[in-house]
Amino acid sequence: MSCTTTPTRSRRSPVADPARRNHSSASPFEPVYGYSRAVRVGNRIDVAGCAPIEPDGSSTPGDAGAQAARCIAIIGEALEALGGSYADVVRTRMYITDAADADLVGRAHGSAFKNVRPASTMLVVPALIRPEWKVEIEAEAIIEK
Numbered sequence: 001m002s003c004t005t006t007p008t009r010s011r012r013s014p015v016a017d018p019a020r021r022n023h024s025s026a027s028p029f030e031p032v033y034g035y036s037r038a039v040r041v042g043n044r045i046d047v048a049g050c051a052p053i054e055p056d057g058s059s060t061p062g063d064a065g066a067q068a069a070r071c072i073a074i075i076g077e078a079l080e081a082l083g084g085s086y087a088d089v090v091r092t093r094m095y096i097t098d099a100a101d102a103d104l105v106g107r108a109h110g111s112a113f114k115n116v117r118p119a120s121t122m123l124v125v126p127a128l129i130r131p132e133w134k135v136e137i138e139a140e141a142i143i144e145k
Contacts, residue, residue: 019041020040021040021041021082022036022038022039023036023038023039023040023078023081023082024037025037025050025053025074025077026053026054026056027051027053027057028053028057029129035048036048037050037074037078038078038079038081040082040083040084043142043143043144044140044141044142044143045078045079045082045083045088045140045141045142045143046138046140047075047079047138047140047141048138049136049137049138050071050072050074050078050136050137050139051071051128051129051130051133051136052066052068052070052071052133052134052135053074054070059132063101063104064096064098064104064105064134064135065101065104065105065108067133067134067135068094068104068105068108068135068137069108069111071137072108072109072111072112075137076112079139083143084141086112086113086116087115088141088142088143089113089116089118089139089140089141090118090119090141090142091118091120091140092109092113092119092120092121092137092140093121093122093137093138093139094106094109094120094121094135094136094137095122095123095128095135095137096122096123096125096134096135097126097128097133097134098124098134101134101135102122105122105134106122109137118139
């Protein structure tokens with residue numbers, strides 16, 4: 001049995017790529033875990049999962065709806081910092097820890113995206129990093145000019 005390999009392209013360091021822009025937020029996990037809140041390459045912005053974290057690093061108090069609203073605000077801040085807006089969002093994913101919170105989270109999502117209506121998925125997961133978190137949301141955007 002023969003095996004063929006595909007030649008690999010040389011990989012440039014992302015830091016050296018002038019087309020790549022990273023954005024950070026108040027999350028205490030970003031520098032420790034080595035990720036950015038959002039990354040823009042060309043006309044695409046990918047926003048990492050946003051948990052309900054306040055600017056001081058504490059968790060957003062309240063129900064899943066209040067926490068989802070905070071997650072969506074963080075997404076909006078990241079999009080704006082990289083030249084986008086909610087109107088550019090084409091995909092979202094919502095992770096919730098209790099199926100009973102689906103309506104609260106869905107309504108918070110709808111308040112920001114009702115006119116955009118991106119492709120979206122909501123998943124129930126066993127837990128998030130902090131036990132008080134009820135929701136985490138990520139987004140993908142394409143900037144059309």
